[in-house]
Amino acid sequence: LAEAADLDLTRPEISTIARxxxxxxxxxxxxAFSHLYSGMNDTDCRSERIETDLEDDLRIVAAHVPAYKETEQAHAEAADSHMFQARMAHMHKQIDDMRDALYEADFDAAFELAEHDSLSLAATTMTGPAGWVxxxxxxxxxxxxxxxxxxxxPAYFTTDT
Structure with missing residues (x-):
């Protein structure tokens, strides 16, 4: 769309709009593998691609399990979970570890981190005030x-919340 609108923007700049x-x-x-930097405005809250050799050999299989409830409320309540602060406390180290694993093309390390993060996010959203599973x-x-x-x-899972 940026090209169609004749906008001269980089992908990270476009990511600030998409965000x-x-x-x-x-x-x-x-x-591919991207890091969304947290921030307060468009100059510091943007996505950046992480280059890795893992892209070439990665295969993704998706299993669709229909939801019986929408998850928007769980996202809104996540900050009220007793697990939220613990999740936030380890997030920066986990991001650093993931970057290292991707740079080193360490498949098992990268996807073990992704799987554990997915479980951590699910635990946080499911322990909000409504307690929805x-x-x-x-x-x-x-x-x-x-x-x-x-x-x-080597196979790992993540879930969408």
Missing amino acids: RGSSSAARAVTG YWQPRTIAVFNAIRELREDI
């Missing part, structure tokens, strides 16, 4: 199937 819609959109603009029995079945696959091949 106003969603954080995921900002990261999608820069693509969004996972379905099929969600747990997918987790277990991936862990079984992991005995023979």
